Amino acid sequence: MENSNQQENNGRLIIVAYRLPFKIIRENDQIQLFQNSGGLVSAVLSLVANQNGPVFQSTEKIQWIGFSENSREELEGQSLANESFQAHPVFISDEVNENYYEGFCNNLIWPLCHYFPSLARFDDAYFEAYQIANQLFFEKLDEVIRPGDVVWVQDYQLMLLPDMIRQKHPDNKTGFFFHIPFPSYEIFRLLPVTWRKALVNGMLGADVLGFHTNDYVEYFLKSARLVSGLGNKLHYINMSNRIVKVDAFPISIDFAKFNDAFDDPAVVNARDEARHSLKEKIIFSVDRLDYSKGIIHRLKGFERFLERYSEWHEKVSFVMVVVPSRDSIEQYQQMKSDIDQTVGKINSDYGNIYWQPIIYQYRSMPNHELVGMYTASDVALITPVRDGMNLVCKEYVASRKDRKGILILSEMAGAAAELGEALIINPLDKQDIADAIQKAFNMPEEEQTKRMDAMRERIRNYDVFAWTNDFFTQMTMLEHEHEKLKQV
């Protein structure tokens, strides 16, 4: 990693993301701000308060533009700032937001990018709303931005925004990060021609475009070539008067936070409680409710394990926690009821009055319970059928200060490119999942430690702070690289 002092920046950092960095709760005319503890918020904070010296020298707060769940009237005259962030809410009418966020983003882009084209819904009203919403984010940014500010746009809700910024503020450095898989061209081309063009050109307004893996980078470069006729030299796309750098930045987690949590008394309690009340072997999984997470396939894999390896009956507990998500969308409600039924069937087919094979919880978990389960379990079973990165597997590895435990990981998660010491499975193959559990239960401790050490070292070295530093280093070095490229 470069020393971050090389990348000093005197402007402010402006983040544009669909969500604001805190939840705004209004009670009796008083506003309270609850800062999210999510990865992006802590990653961004590290840019202004980094151990090696801040990347941003400006003493001003980080400016954050995001959609407001509160109405304009509710927020009128209120200060939306805490010690780190100044928020600038974007107000979007319910009608536009439904077609934009639930429609274009979650009924079209999300299923396409996760290789579920049959779930994708194409609707002109969706794209119209997507353009309107991106424009609303731009208008807010336009009020806020000053010369020298650096803008970092996040994710698939804002693909048109980088070019809007480029048109009016060409001198402000702009980065864009795509958090979900960028699909192969055969999938991307399912979008109507005008939409594909608009999305690719919108993203190319950025100076640096980031994806999680080299595969996604390659797929994007191919789409840019076929959609907009723009060739690339290695990771660079030449736009005549400037270049765009397209590269892989595998997002990470706060390694130290998860590692240190191992000894936190609340975590120790939760771990002891789990080990005391569950069977001798514990399998754990946790994810948002989503068809991309492979929850049903995971259950089928566990069912096959119980069928083929009966020696583990009454000796294994599979704790599966699913956090509610997008439950207003019909497909998600259907998925929830499929999960309920499958869990019920497996428990009644195999369980008895002393043993329930699957303990299923549909709720969010407090952090100490989460790490308690990460560190109590023998196996983390992470089987998305498609996932941009997947942070749960990295959190599991970082939590295992005891250097034990086995990660079973889907080859379809972006994280599989970095965590080769996991037991890598095909999430659609239930026999593969069953065999991996059997292998994990029989794995000697020395082998567990060897695999864990290698994965822990990698995440320790490339944690979420290294990720942000890496992205901003590339942004600052771009002009220099442009000069070098001209000489090639």
Ligand code: ADQ
């Ligand atoms: P997500 O699809 O949300 O993120 P993931 O990366 O696994 O998926 O992150 C989920 C986060 O939520 C983790 O930090 C996890 O601990 C937490 N979580 C999940 N279930 C929980 C529960 N029941 N209770 C409490 N916490 C829970 C998207 C992409 C990913 C990409 C990230 C970051 O889909 O592929 O890794 O963005 O870029």
